[in-house]
Amino acid sequence: MSLVHTVNGPVDTSALGPTLIHEHVLFQFDDSRRARSIDFAVDLLQDAYDHGVRTVVDLTPVRRIDWFMEIASRVDIAMVACTGYYLERLTPKPLAVLDEDQMVNRMVRELTEGIDTTGVRAGIIKVAANLPELTEWEQQVFRAGARAQKLTGACIATHACAGSRAQADLLLEAGADLEKTFFSHVEAEFGWEGRSLQEEAKYLESIARDGGSLLFNNFGFEFDTPWSDLTYLLHYLCDAGYQDKVLISIDCNWTWNAAGDIEFEAEAQHPETARRTFAYVMTDVVPALLSAGFTQEDVDAFLIANPRKFFERD
Numbered sequence: 001m002s003l004v005h006t007v008n009g010p011v012d013t014s015a016l017g018p019t020l021i022h023e024h025v026l027f028q029f030d031d032s033r034r035a036r037s038i039d040f041a042v043d044l045l046q047d048a049y050d051h052g053v054r055t056v057v058d059l060t061p062v063r064r065i066d067w068f069m070e071i072a073s074r075v076d077i078a079m080v081a082c083t084g085y086y087l088e089r090l091t092p093k094p095l096a097v098l099d100e101d102q103m104v105n106r107m108v109r110e111l112t113e114g115i116d117t118t119g120v121r122a123g124i125i126k127v128a129a130n131l132p133e134l135t136e137w138e139q140q141v142f143r144a145g146a147r148a149q150k151l152t153g154a155c156i157a158t159h160a161c162a163g164s165r166a167q168a169d170l171l172l173e174a175g176a177d178l179e180k181t182f183f184s185h186v187e188a189e190f191g192w193e194g195r196s197l198q199e200e201a202k203y204l205e206s207i208a209r210d211g212g213s214l215l216f217n218n219f220g221f222e223f224d225t226p227w228s229d230l231t232y233l234l235h236y237l238c239d240a241g242y243q244d245k246v247l248i249s250i251d252c253n254w255t256w257n258a259a260g261d262i263e264f265e266a267e268a269q270h271p272e273t274a275r276r277t278f279a280y281v282m283t284d285v286v287p288a289l290l291s292a293g294f295t296q297e298d299v300d301a302f303l304i305a306n307p308r309k310f311f312e313r314d
Helices: 031-050 065-072 100-112 136-152 164-173 197-209 227-239 271-275 280-291 296-311
Strands: 003-006 009-012 019-023 055-058 078-080 082-084 124-128 156-159 181-184 213-216 246-248 254-256 262-264
Touching: 003 078, 019 296, 031 065, 031 254, 065 078, 082 100, 082 136, 100 136, 124 136, 136 156, 136 164, 156 164, 164 181, 164 197, 197 213, 197 227, 213 227, 227 246, 227 280, 246 296, 280 296
Parallel strands: 019 055, 055 078, 082 124, 124 156, 156 181, 181 213, 213 246
Antiparallel strands: 003 009, 254 262
C-alpha cells in the first residue's frame, strides 16, 4: 500500500482516480469574503467530481489551511495541499527571507508533521521561477526543494512558463529526482525564447529523456498556445515514447475583482476563459483530445496513471 496525504488524511494512491495535478482551489484569502469564497470553491469542486474528477492537487504554497479543511469537509473530491514557494514578489516577507536551511526545514515539517498546527500534511513540493535565468533567490528555493525531496521522497512541481530546461539542470545539480518532478505550463509560447514549434518539441523531449514530466494546461488559452501547437507537442511526445511523461490539468484560478465580482484568470480580456473550471478537463478537454487522435489509453495515462506515480513510494 502506498499512501498520499490529503487534506482529509491519507488515502491509498490506487484510489486517486482522474487527477488534476496542478490547480488552485483558492488563490485569494480575504476574510471579509471567506464564506462566499469557500462556497464557490465547494461548488466548483463538487461539479468536477460529478463530471468524473476524483482528486485535485492544490499548488498554492501560501494559503489558509483552515479554509481548505472546511472545503474538504464539504466535498467528495480528494484535495492534496502543497508546501514550498511561488514567485518571490508574491511570497510574504517572513517566508521570503528564510535562508536555505530554514526553507528546507519548513518544507519537511509541512510534509511530515503538518501545516501550521493542524496536522494536515502537504503531499507535494511547489517551486517557481519566472524567467529562463533563475534569480539567486529562485536558485535557493530550487535547491531547498531538492533537499526536501531527498529527505521525504515527495514529488516536486515547478512553475515553468519559461526556462524548464534550466530548472531541470539546477534540480539535477542539487540532487533532485527528475522521475518525481514535473514542469508546469511548458507549452506557453511566450516562454519559448524564440524557438520554433519543432525546436520546442525537441527542447521538451530532452527533459522527458532525463526523467522529468511535462504538465500541459493551456487548454482554452488560444492566445497563449494555439490548439494546433498544443496538440502537436502532445503527439510529438507520445510518438517519441514519452506518453508516461505527460500530465494535463487546467490551472484553474480565480479572484475577486475591484467590482466585487468573481473573475477567472484572463477572463477580463478573454471572457470565454470563464468556462475553464475544474470540470472543464472532462467536459471539453478530454473530448477534444479524443477528436484530435489521442486514444482513451493516452487520456487515462495523462489523468490517472501518470499523476498516481508521483505519489507512490518505492
